[in-house]
Amino acid sequence: MRTGRRATNTRERHAAVYALRAEGLSISATARRLDMNVRTARKYAHAAETLIGPNTSGRPSVLAPLVLACQLCSHSPTYYRQDEPDRERSAAHL
Structure with missing residues (x-):
């Protein structure tokens, strides 16, 4: 509930x-x-007993592409943390 x-x-x-x-x-x-x-x-x-259920809109979240990109980027072996300023970042990882 x-x-x-x-x-x-x-x-x-x-x-x-x-x-x-x-x-x-x-x-x-x-x-x-x-x-x-x-x-x-x-x-x-x-209404039946269950008036509040999961969000059933067919539309994906506005942030869905960003979440996927962050997940892919954080699992990448070439992912650099922001506290490592001495390493150059390639444009592909930004």
Whole structure:
């Protein structure tokens, strides 16, 4: 189970929507009572238990190419640390 502020807020809002729906309130009445958008209330009302999952966007991270380059560079035998100023670095390793 996820932890953190977002996960806690989501679980609390989900429980509040379910409680009001169990009392017989409509989705729009539930949304008004909880001061949330009707679509948000509907999302919580129709959601299963797991509302927070992994990031499912199909888009890769903006930093993905840099992470790969850093991983490749750090495992390279010609990788030089910044505290070694006496060695010349080739343009291929920058």
